[in-house]
Amino acid sequence: MQAEIEGSSPPPPELSELPATSSGNILLPTTSTPINAPSRSNKRKRASAVAASSPAPSDNAANSANTTDLLATSRADLSSRPILTISRGPTFIPAPEGSEWFKTEMVGVNRVGYRYIPAGINPPGHATACRTIESNPTAFRISWEDRSPFLRVSKDGLNIAGSKGFRSARCNAPIREGNWYMEVKILHGGGEHTSEESRREGGHVRLGWGRREAPLNAPVGLDGYSYGYRDKTGDKVTLSRPRPYGRPFGTGDVVGMYISLPPRRQPNKKDSLDPAHLKRERIPIDLKGQEVFEILEYPQSKEMMALMDYSGKTVSSASVPSTNKKTANGKPAERGPVVTNHKPAAPSLRPLPTLPNSRIAFFVNGASQGIAFQDIYDYLPLRQTDTHKANSRKRTREGVKEHRENPFDDGTLGYFPFISLFNDASVHLNPGPDFEFPPPEDIDAILDSRPSNDTAPGITSSPTSATVPTHPTDIPHPKEEDAKPQDITPDGDPSFPIVQPPSPDHSVLPVQRTWRPACERYSEFMQEEWAFDALEDDEARTELAKHAAAEKLEEDKRKQRENKRQQAEAKRKARKAAAQQAADMALGDEERERGRELQRERERDRQTDRYGSLPASSGLTGPGMHSSHHPSPSPLRHSTAYEPEGSVEYENSPAPTFASYGEFQGGQSGYTSDNHDVPDDMEIDQDIEALMGPPSRPRTPA
DSSP states (O other): OHHHHOOSSOOOOOTTSOOOOEETTEEOOTTSOOOOOOOHHHHHHHHHHHTOBOSSOOSSHHHHHTOOEEOOOSHHHHTTSOOOSBOOOOEEEESSTTOSOEEEESSOOOBTTEEEEEEEEOOTTOSSSEEEOBOSSOSSOEEEEEEOTTOEEOTTSOEEEOOSSEEEEEESSOBOSEEEEEEEEEEEOTTBOOTTOOSSSOBEEEEEEEOTTSOSSSOTTSSTTEEEEETTTOOEEETTEEEOOSOOOOTTOEEEEEEEEOOOOOOOTTOTTOTTSBOOOEEEEEETTEEEEEEEOOOOOHHHHHTTOOSOOOTTOOOOOOSOOBOTTSOBOOOOOOOOOOOOOOOOOOOOOBOTTOEEEEEETTEEEEEEEESOBOSSOOOOOHHHHHHHTOOOOTTOOOOOOOOSBOSOOSBEEEEEEETTOEEEEEOSSSOSSOOOSOHHHHHHTSOOOSSOOOSSSOOOSSSOOOSGGGSOOOOOOOSSOOSSOGGGOTTSOOOOOOOTTOSSOOOOOOOEETHHHHHHHHHHHHHHHHHHHHHHHHHHHHHHHHHHHHHHHHHHHHHHHHHHHHHHHHHHHHHHHHHHHHHHHHHHHHHHHHHHHHHHHHHHHHHOOOOTTOOOOSTTOOSSSSOOOOTTTTOSSSOOTTOHHHHHOOOOOHHHHSSOTHHHHOOOTTOOSOOOHHHHHHHHHHHHOSOOOOOOOO
């Protein structure tokens, strides 16, 4: 039980940190404020969003019954999930019951166009939600996920068996550079039937190396993405074209697989579209309670598919018109220039780069079969065309994750050991470091010592099924000698020779091993994946900081806009208040003017009630009379010689005029029509005298 939970994954950081929160797909750092619990309606909405199915389509009804779900990336949703360093799966189910072969459950086996790798929740404090983890056993083996579901495996991942038809599997670590070697022992193959086998064809094995784009439900060597070695004929095969290579192999044989790749090309930093740049496109999903990354598989390019065209037709070929057509006079028509409606020229195919000085070779029971393939195709994706770039600009719909084609290296590209089994064939993998037939220390030197040809002769002679070296000592190759003398002989045998250190003038120098066993590649690959995780986390943290800075800048701009809006609103209110005040003042002045006018009307009414009014038709004018209907107050209103005020005679009495007296009387009395003051007694007497004339002088006696 202890072995099942231990692995080579780095231990997670201390979990005593504060829980981090999330914003979108990126988890916020631990110093951020936790998200408040959503309302009931929000919970229902979140539950429906989390229950959305994976972007990858289901293969069949069985898969659709156990659909994968998008993994919630908010810390509030992930806080209840355990932090794993080793995947829970797989669960082994015997097939058939009691058999040594198993089917695997609780694991995402690759579908057409999609692949899966185990994922684990990141501890608090990380900017990304999930990270890459391992699955048991943590060693170089057959990948639980990267194989056809029709293949059966053993619990250690080193044995694999077929069922019917050609089905393939890749190992769990790619070869990206360097020289690597491994062995595959044929448990059952070479066309041999088992005792209960009733099929016409027996089991067959093809071994080789393949890229990510090579299909799993087909044999190795089907297309240009893989290179294989056939057991039945010993042919090498790629692009489905078998060529003579080495000796056939079958049950009990041990086939050594060797690959040599040049150093990995570094990306051009000035070229943002260089496929050598590292970039991932993966979505974390939930698969039956286990977190996994779902990845859109690299598609096959039309350039590689064009290599499979066997027709030999040229795209520029045009049919020649028949010459037996005759004109009306019976003579054949003259052949003129051929006019055909050519379709627009198809875009030119991109060049297929190769890996210089790369090679693939095979050994059978320790005997080299020579170089099978040289200068194999580069495993990096082809450079994007303008059409691909235009299509890649499609934005992800809001709230919905979508897979996008990755035109860059995601760290899993390379050449994988590729095993293809037909019917009930079975093999056992030996990634090292101990091999049943150890290869020479310098495999390239052995391969270069003989030409690579179709017959693939042996090192000393052409190997056949009857004469094959059965031990690696039968293969002449230089051996590495210990540089230190050994005082203690093995097993206490005094006859064992003591190896002396070579003298400086020794003609044969010790040879250093130039290859590595495939078992060392797994730990190296996982370190690369975890380094990539750390890089992604740093980039996500940087993006998060940029996002926070952008949000802060946007918030500052929003506050500035709000302040400006408030200031404008205050100015508008002030202008409105000033206008209202001015309107109120204008209304007050109007009211006051209206009040004064009303007061004047009331005064006129009082005067009218007091003095009466003149008829409009009287037409009397003159000194002391106004042009209005109301006469001026009479200077004799205090005199008793006239009728009292208000009488008819008083109201109709004619006023004196200038025409009656021939002189301006106002100058004598001091009264004018503009003077409305009440005259005193002297003035009244003067007025009366002016009206009645000067008093007659008393007569004196003559």
